[in-house]
Amino acid sequence: MKIDTRSVGKVLNAPEAWRFVLLHGDDSGLIREYASDLVRRVAGSLDDPFRVATLTRETHDRFEEEATALSLDGGQRVVWVREGTDTLAGPVSGVLDGTGSALIVVEAGPLPARGKLRKLAEERKDSASVGCYPEEGRALEASVRRMFAERQVGITAEALGWLVSQLGADRAGVRNEIEKLALYAGPDHELDLDDVRVCIGDSGSASIDDSVFLAMEGDRTGTDLALERALSEGANPVAVARVLLGHISRLRRVKAAVEQGVSRADAMRSLRPPVFFKKQQSFERALQLWSLPALAELASRTQAFELSCKQTGAMDVLLCRRHLSVIAARAAAASRRR
Template sequence: MVAIKAHEAERTLARLDPAWRLVLIYGPDAGLVSERAGTLARASVDDANDAFQLIRMDGDVVAADPLKLADEANTIGLFGGRRAIRVSPTSKPLLAAVEPLLAVPSQDALVIVEAGDLQRTNPLRTACERAKTALAVPCYGDAARDLGSIIDEMVRAAGKSIDRTSREHLAGLLGGDRQTSRREIEKLLLYVGTDPAVREEHIDAIVGDTAQREQAILVDAVFAGKLPVLDLAQAKLSSEGLDAGVMLGTVLRQALALLKARQAVDAGKGVRDVVGTMRLPYPRIATTEAALNAWSSTKLNEAVGLLGNAILATRQNADMGRAVATRTLWTLARLARSGRPE
């Protein structure tokens, strides 16, 4: 079996065993998947700008015609040299396209397959992990240590410096998606301009709290019953590697805060006065007032119960966490829309 841990990915890809002729790079961090696939593809050919050496294939096309991948992998390059084939992510099954290459690996080309968050029992992941000539590489959201390395690398490349306190502050504001984090750092460095060092005042002025902002969008969508917004927000947070239990916990905290506020309203206080005591960011004042007007204490108590049971379920079965979170959040959003449990 050739399966590695997430923390081993960088080192393993930098010293790729020649016996591995197919590399599956998968995970919820789509930005990191793309970055690692691109780095590996460029390192596997002599000229990454030569379309005969680095071949890009659309995942949907490969899924529709599985033999295309094997045909391309077994094609002999016209001018010799190393070749790499990079297959873009798709929601369609790719096992039929990959199986022939696991049975008879290409001797001429390295095949790199990008994929989303594959469960442990996913057939494509399982097949690649079991094959001696394939490597499966997981990509999860950046930990603080990884973000610190990325910050140091980009700041140094820009010819600037950053102290430890500022670095930790910046890392705490970035989300789990590698490409999003890089864009935020690039924007920060442009803002810093000719200053020789990145300081906390620069960071506070230009870098948005990506993770918290996205979670706020999710929470407000749930209690407003905005299903399309909820769907997009959950997909974004899941792609960035946010744990389902953490996601549900964020919604539970809001439900408890709304319940306490609703009880104050029931006791005779005005909605606006109660919301004023919650010290919310300005953009969330209106959405919280709307939620208090829409949700009764009874409904909020029911929401707290549903969320508590869902969090327990994710702890008991982590593999089902995403499905449990989706079902629970959609149930609450429908409750907000309909006024009755479903």
């Protein structure tokens, strides 16, 4: 059965209803989070040697043995398979057609829509296929707010908007930032914008932000330094693409409003979250250098860059360096012409 991300609760909250759960997609952090949740709900922990069998790519050949083994303590067993591929489709199908009772949880990366493993999970009523892709916009805001609520921590709307704009795409990275902020706040405290900036202002996401702003205003040296700092802190090129697309979108919104007669100051004040005061001059310089058609074309090129980074074997770091370098060079050339 194919499960929409909005309906994933029916899988996570009722693991006893399924024999096989396939978690696949681009967000490895979200895949691991869902898998861990399922395993913990069934077995009570992630490392019970009697009820949890964890298989990596090197031990996939033990799948049928583990999936048909009996539980020594009477509880349901879980076979947790990582790095799943279509080669597992046959063994999984054979086990599902048998009399075993173990829950099979398979983590996989991006799988083709017509792939054997996805087809198996989507066609059987006792199986679930859950696509795990990076959240953005309102979906990410809702997830972040829920994570804070689980820790009895509040957050203002302004702080939430700014935080979401800084977070990367991977769920593991998002959860790490939430854990850090929740620890800083403590239970029953509401985080405001200053709190959030104090906690993550020196993180890799802030370095991404710096590299994007500097590229759009034509500072080639500053762009290179900020990007290398972000990459050394663990940032990934897809996260850079997401931040860049968000910045371009905000520039286009202000640019369009100004061309319709709204003052630049009023147009910038209308942005939510607002432009960080330390970035306002950089934002204004970019507004002067990029026309609306140029921003639209750059958005299209950045989407293509993000897609290229997701291709198997892509030299994503090299692509990222080149993309920001070209943007900075274009902005610098536009500045010289002014």
